[in-house]
Structure formats: structure tokens, C-alpha cells
Amino acid sequence: MKQNAERTADQLGITKIQRVLVVDDDVASRKLMRKTLMREGFEVIEAENGEQALAAFDEQRPDLVLLDVEMPVMDGFTACMKLRQRKDADHLPVLMVTGLEDMDSVNRAYDAGATDFIAKPINWPILGHRIRYMLRSSETLVDLAYTVQELHSNRARLTNAQRIAKLGSWEIDTETLLMTWSEEVYRLFGIESDNRTASLSELLSMIHEEDREQVRHWFSLALKTGDANDINHRISNPNGNVRNVYQQVEAIVDQDGKVTQLHGTIQDITERQKFEDKIRELAYFDSLTGLPNRDSFKMHVDQSIKAADRQKYKLAALFLDLDDFKRINDTFGHTFGDMLLKSVAERLQDCLRANDFISHVETAAFTGIAARFGGDEFAILLTNMHRSEDAAIVAQRILDSFTHSLTLSGHEVVITPTIGIATYPADGDSTEILLRNADTAMYSAKRIGKNNYQFYNNSMNANARLRLTIENQLRKALERNELQMNYQPQLEVKGNRFVAIEALVRWHNEELGNVPPSDFIPVAEESGLIIPIGEWILRTACTQLKAWHDTGVAIERVAVNISVRQFMHPDFLALVKDILDTTGLDPEAVELEITESLLMADVESAIQILHELKKLGVLLAIDDFGTGYSSLSYLKRFPIDRLKIDQSFIFDITTNVEDAAITKAVIAMAKSMDIRVIAEGVETIEQLNYLTEKNCEEVQGYYLGRPMPAHEISALMASHKVSRQDKE
Secondary structure, eight states: OHHHHHHHHHHHTOSSOOEEEEEOSOHHHHHHHHHHHHHTTOEEEEESSHHHHHHHHHHHOOSEEEEESSOSSSOHHHHHHHHHTSTTOTTOOEEEEESOOSHHHHHHHHHTTOSEEEESSOOHHHHHHHHHHHHHHHHHHHHHHHHHHHTTTOHHHHHHHHHHHTEEEEEEETTTOEEEEOHHHHHHHTOOOTTOOEEHHHHHHTBOTTTHHHHHHHHHHHHHHSOOOOEEEEEEOTTSOEEEEEEEEEEEEOTTSOEEEEEEEEEEOHHHHHHHHHHHHHHHBOTTTOSBOHHHHHHHHHHHHHHHHHHTOEEEEEEEEETTHHHHHHHHOHHHHHHHHHHHHHHHHHHTOHHHHHHHOTTOOOEEEEEEEETTEEEEEEEEESSTHHHHHHHHHHHHHTTSOEEETTEEEOOOEEEEEEEETTTOSSHHHHHHHHHHHHHHHHHTTSSSEEESSHHHHHHHHHHHHHHHHHTTTTTTTOEEEEEEEEEETTTTEEEEEEEEEEEEETTTEEEOHHHHHHHHHHHTTHHHHHHHHHHHHHHHHHHHHHTTOOOOEEEEEOOHHHHHSTTHHHHHHHHHHHHTOOGGGEEEEEEHHHHHHTHHHHHHHHHHHHHHTOEEEEEEETSSOOOHHHHTTSOOSEEEEOHHHHTTTTTOHHHHHHHHHHHHHHHHTTOEEEEEOOOSHHHHHHHHHTTOOEEESTTTOOOBOHHHHHHHHHHOOOOOSOOO
């Protein structure tokens, strides 16, 4: 065994063979540890329990002990305590191996004298690095302990020890802030000592500018209270070399408790920091692709769930598996397979760039993290989502990106992914459940044919697919001339004649059929398509009204609904002016309907835009009045021409006392402010008669006419009158 260790050590360039005592009652575990450590150049001795471990230590004096917790005869805790009682075992590194995850067990391990602990299952690739780091730290501690013992007798040896350990010392007088530095401090800072007195300000000038304020605060606290924790920071040498250092401080106080002097140490830990960073990289990142690994991904999910709870966001986990990857790997070899996996990782990261989201959904602000779980399995975390459908957008973007073939080492291949999606909190309230359900969804997607995505929740999957289908088809609706304009007449009650129409868009799609506005208008809003669609509606309605005016059809005005995104768009005012100029329509023939919630989202901006619209001469109406804020104080500030009472109050107006009272109050309030009132949703003669009695000026609804094409409106207007008798 020792010859094997020597042979491995020679291959690795290790000059000193270090001995590790492995203590475990499980034969398989010992064999795995022995094989792993011997591969790293260590000599390994074994023991089955605590008693054998003590005997082995006495006989062979190992450099480190790898000690299992749960063993017969004598457990690991007891064995560790007894080891610490042995001579020359004060600084012996003891790494306890435990399958116990509770903090009591961890605390008990440290109380027993353990240097550190590692949890099962063991991450074998980094075990050797972990042990070598502990051995180096142990050697440093031993060197430092010996150095401290010799300080009082030999200053030259102290200076040499500080140089070896890259550890300098300093003192500061709290009255003058003058400092005494050891030779190693000057060496760390890269300046000559010249037997001069240094100062605190000079030391601070050597601190890296990004850390300087933190260190200044640290010294201030130590000078005032004598109590400051250890600190890590960077220093910048005159030659521009940046080093990582570690400082400790101890205060001397007088009988009144006043700090009179500070003693401190400063140690160069740059190499140690690099080593720790390398260990961290091995522990949390995939060595092939550079993506976060499974453990790192789970940590991200844990943190994101907490943030989502605080900020009321949604998040999603996507599991991705490459279809038929094994066949490609077997055909072209593992080297080619590794190249393919790296290319897949790059494509996933490209799909998660913010610009991709924004180009697809203008309102999207979510972010994504990709990880490799191992083999051909990848995972993606999406955070800051407002809607679950965003996960489907990303999944589809990934599928689309893999439609292009990959050319690697002269071979052109096509690889397709299958994706499972689980969202938080709908599909799981913890990391484990969320990831498990995403995995389940991925296998469900595999079963139905691969190269697709599936949500864990089937109903959500159907809704997300429908929404994406609507969005994709809606993007082509204008160029295909699929949108149509219908118009619903509005009656002036006093004159019993039709005076206006409301423009209402309708959509018939070859794949989806007739799509209700309640389905496609929200999608248009969220996707940003409402901007071109809204322009088309306003331009078409104004063009049609001008054509009616030119042919003598007596329609005074057209009412057009304006969405929040249209209203707040920086080019909206210019658009309205352009349409009026292009069509030649009288501005007073155009009425823009705006909802209460739109106006109240940003009152001051809304008021400014409304006044600019009034300067153009158009009429302004508040739609769905009564369902939002209905604040009289705000209403007085808006330059409104008409209030439109929401149909929810009209439906039971003849039987519901509360609805009748609200409607009556709105009419009275509007009259006092010289604002006209129109009621929508009139479906019966009783409703019409009630509104007439209460002096409502205009009405609209199915009783008077359903939304209809332009040619039917022309025929309806020819009659002018509406019967006040029940049609039955």
C-alpha cells in the first residue's frame, strides 16, 4: 500500500507522502476512501472502530484522521475526544464523516474536538482537495504555535517566521495614531521600512479603494470600544499588485476601560483564497460546461422561493433532457458528446438573455439561471415572474433554438430537448417538491413524443398553450386582414334617435375560429400587440365615420376604447393627430373611452395627457364608471365630456334598489358637473323606460342593437327611431 502511495505521489509530483487514518466500520466505505486517497498520493491506514483507531494512532502517527461517527465498540465522538488527549495530537486534523444532518450532531462533533465534518454521501472528486487543504492549514497552525512560543526569546526568529507565514504585526497608539509595523507588514505593502514610524492614515491609503471605508470603520470601532471582529479585505501595493489579507486586533485598556493601544496582525491569505475559491468552484459548478451544478441550483431555488414569498412573485423550474443523446454519444464517442453538452449549455444561456425576453414580451422582467444536473440533464430557474405563461415562452424559445443543427468536429447533428415545467407556488411549496414535479412533467413530455414541453399541471399546460397560440396567431392577424370592425349604436333618449356608435373589434382566425375579445385583448395588452392593433382600430373607425358623413349617414360621433398601453405610449398624441389629419374627420366626432383604473394608475400624467387630447378637439369619456374609484374629487380634475355607467349596474336596475340608487346618483352628479351620461348594457324596455325617467341622456345595449358590420349600421340609421313599446 505504501509502495502504491509512493508511485502515485511520484506521478503527481508530491515530495512528501502524508498518512491518513480511515476509521469506518463499513468495509465498502473504507475501500472507496482508500482508493480515492491513494489516487491523490496519500498513504492510507485503516481501522474498523474507535478502539482500533486509537491503537493505530499510537503506533503509526498519521497526519490526518478521517473518522466515521456511527461505529460499534467506540463511536466517533468518543474516539475523537480520546485522540485529543494523546500527546502531540493538539493540532491533528480530524475530519468527521456523518450522515446526520441535525445541528446538535454537528455541534457535538466540534465539541469532541473535530477540526471539520463532511456529510454523506461524500463528494469524492473534492475529498482529496479537502484533506490536502486541512493538512496545509494544520501545518500552518503548528508553525504558528511554535513561532509564538519562540517570540519572547528570539526576535530574529519571529521575523523569519512572520515572513514564512506571511504574517505581519502592528501596534497603534490611540492618542497619536502612530503605528509600529513589523518587517513583514512593510513587505506586504511593498515599501521600504527605513526604520521610520508609520501612521494609520498611511496604512489606510494602502487598502483597496473598494474596501477602504469598511476597514476605516473597523479601525474606528476598535479605537473606540476595543472590540472588533476579524476582517478580510484587499490591499494594493505601489506596483498595483492586489493581495487578499486577514487582520485581527486586540486592545489594551487602562483601569478606566479606555483603549490606550491596539495590537494587531495582518496576514497574506491570497494563495489560501485562491485555493478556497477552487474548492468552491469544484463544489458548486459543473467542470465541463461551467454551469452551476445540482447543489448550487438547489441553493438558488431555496433563496428564490424566499424572495418570491417576500415580493409576491412567481418562479418556475424547468427540467430539460436531450432526446436520444446516448445514441449520439455511442456513435461519435464521449469526446464528441462532451463538446455537444458544452454547446447545449451555451444555447441555453443564450436563450436566457434578457434581450430575448424583451423582444418577445415587452413587459417581461423575469430572469433565468441554467444548471447542469449531470449527464444530459439540465435545469433552468426562472424568477420574478408575474404569470406562469412566461415559463412556456422560455420553453418554446429553447425548443426553437434547437431547430438549428450543430456542427462539431466536422459532424452536423440535430439534437432536440424535452422539457418539464413546475411553477411556484402552484406546483410545490418547497425546493424538493418543485424539482420533483418538474422532473415528473419532463417524463410526461417524453411519453407524448419528445421535443416538447409540458407543465406539471395539465390545466395550466392547456391554458399556457392556448395563450401562446393566440399570441402567435394574433401577431399575423393584421397582415392577414383577420380583424373586423363592428359597431354598436348609441341612442339619444330625449330625441329618440341614434346619434353615435361604439367601434368594437372582432377577430376570426382560421385555426382558432371566432376568438372573443375577452380572450385576445388581454393577450394583446400583455404582448404589446395592442399598440399596432389599437392604431388599426382607431384609424379604421375614423375612416368609416368620415365615409358615412360623406354619404349623408347621420352619425355624429364614433366612440373608441383606448387601452392603458396606448394611452401611456409616448407617440399616442401624435397618432391621434395624424389620424384626424389623414381622414379629415372633425375632432369632435371622435370620442376616446378610457377606464377609471387607467386614469388612477398615474393621476398627474393622465391629467396632462387628457388636456393635450382636449387641445386636439376630441371628446373624452370614462368607460365602466362605477366599477373603479369613482372619486368626485378626481373627476373634477379630468376634462371629461361623458360618463359611461357600467352595465353591471343596469342589469338589475328595475329590481335592485342599490343598483338603482347608484345609477340615479351618478346621473345627478354628472348633471351638476355638466357631464353627459350614457348607460351601457340596456337589454329590456323596462331598463330603457327607467333610464328615460331618470333623465339619462344616452343609452346603448342589445335592446337597441347588437354590434354589427358597417353596412348594417347604415340601414339601421335610416329608421332613426326606436319603439318604446315592448317588442313582445
